[in-house]
Amino acid sequence: MTLGRAAPDVALMPSGHGGLGSIETVCLSAESEDAVGRAVACLRGGGLVGLPTETVYGLAGDATNGEAVARIFEAKGRPGFNPLICHVSDLDMTARLAVMDDVARVLAARFWPGPLTIVLPQAEGTPVHPLTTGGLATIALRQPKGIAGDIIGRLGRPLAAPSANPSGRVSATSAAQVMRGLGGRIEMILDAGPSELGLESTIVKPERDRLVLLRAGLVGRDALREATGLAVVAPDADSGIQAPGQLRSHYAPHGTVRLDATHVEPGEYLIAFGATPTASAAAAAECVNLSPSGDLREAAANLFAALARFDRPEIGRIAVAPIPQDGLGEAINDRLRRAAAPRG
Template identity: 65%
Template sequence: METEILTLSDPAAEERALALLDAGDLVALPTETVYGLAADATQGVAVAKIFAAKGRPSFNPLICHVFDLAQARGLAVVGRAAEDLAAAFWPGPLTIVLPLAPGSPVHPLATAGLATVALRAPQGVAARLAQVLGRPLAAPSANPSGRVSATSAGQVLKGLGGKIPLILDGGASSVGVESTIVMPQADHLVLLRPGLVTRAALADASGLKVRDRATTAGVTAPGQLASHYAPAGRVRLDATRVEPGEYLIGFGPEPVAGQELAADVINLSPSGDPVEAAARLFAALAAFDSPDIAAIAVAPIPAAGLGEAINDRLRRAAAPRT
């Protein structure tokens, strides 16, 4: 894939970006914090492409970028503290973690299957694209996983060139570090990641105390419990044969032995595409999450690339329950 670079002064730049995002593709773009790797947060396959492009992926929650507070209200339950924080710091480098609204269109892959969504209203082109598209943009930092976050188009090209179709060049990021992340609670704020918006500024704007996340707190991000993403029934991995009455999550074009005995079958990707499989994973687990489904067999999925993350989530779904 050849990566195109367009400067924001180019009249065609934002139109080209919108067309790609609407079609479920990726665009690297500048924000005031760092460059983000953006996709339509409501399209599962588009979000899965983010993990694939960044490499060595894990399904961590992604920040979803919105135009303003009104757009945020369509995605999350926005309480008084969040209203105060947004009034003080949006558009800007503050991300607020909020409960998902009923019927929220954000794809579960962008939230890692959690009941919360991380929202930020950025400055500049990311906000304009979210406004015109009418949908939030999932956009982690535009760099290979584990590498330094990119603060210029050249750095994005060095790390992701040939893996994404378009980079919007808006010059150097003005802040240069990732956003502050905070989660409002009933009587305080939980600081999940420090950034340019300080602890003192958060307290002043909200009138609430700011606390660090307790080490004994429940899950606020994936990977904190051995058993997670688990349906009601027992999950059996790397199944090369289906036992009578089991439900089957398949992968690839080849049927699993005894597949005709399965009570029902969902194939994550009949073509064996890990991006498609990642996008459908949470939906498949949810479809078979029922008290009357006792056993789910899962066909082997190659562990390379995005398969590493898929298998990690499946292992957690299959782990012994406490």
């Protein structure tokens, strides 16, 4: 089976169940006339919104409101030391939150709005709550496209918005997936259909004469190097967590994930790639192909939908065919390694 970019695969209904307060979660079309206004009112009151962005769906709360940010951690079951990305509407808002040097301005001019997060020193007097930054002196910032940017502009405050899924699990690329993971824990979900890109943002930290790539994503090393003229390097081994998505085990389905599978063992579920069949693929309980044509952009867009499809308690083992490391393959393999990492 090939994954497509179809509409959400389950009907969305308000949810009154869930472990944290049994909130009624309302799902609203992002195209409805009052969608932006209702989302802004919810966020201004300290509520949480499952918000569509061009990368994945985000779990948005007012980044200046400590109680709202605490609710994000609670809803996701997220470790308190893992910082959140702050989403901004424009460079004026960015300047109130962070110290931007020339390199940061070049990156913003080239890639914003879009799928690049920049880690910068916090500005003095920043209104962002310390819970958002995980107690770090830096802040991770991104300007999203579309309705998310409209909502931030109307609200006039940055939004803390990690991916809208329980912590460590598969990132949500549809409103249906947000409802399954967080229904009953948040007030609202805006449904804009499947995510345009389907993979989280690249995270980069400018440092003197280099860029530190903290998380691979849709903006690749070559594009970063071309825009700035700087070397793009991996973080130092002892640098610790500096940005979201750096936990070793992340994006994990229920079952174990076996990478670079050149054959399928009986009963395994298979995530395939490209036109060449994986050996003994007929033994797979079910198969999805990230991109039958071997297109890495298509594979990136379909990655989390594939993991979500096999994210069920009864599925114990998932085999993943080899994915090339070049270009977007670096980001895809990064997510797969985290999905396959030992838990606990």
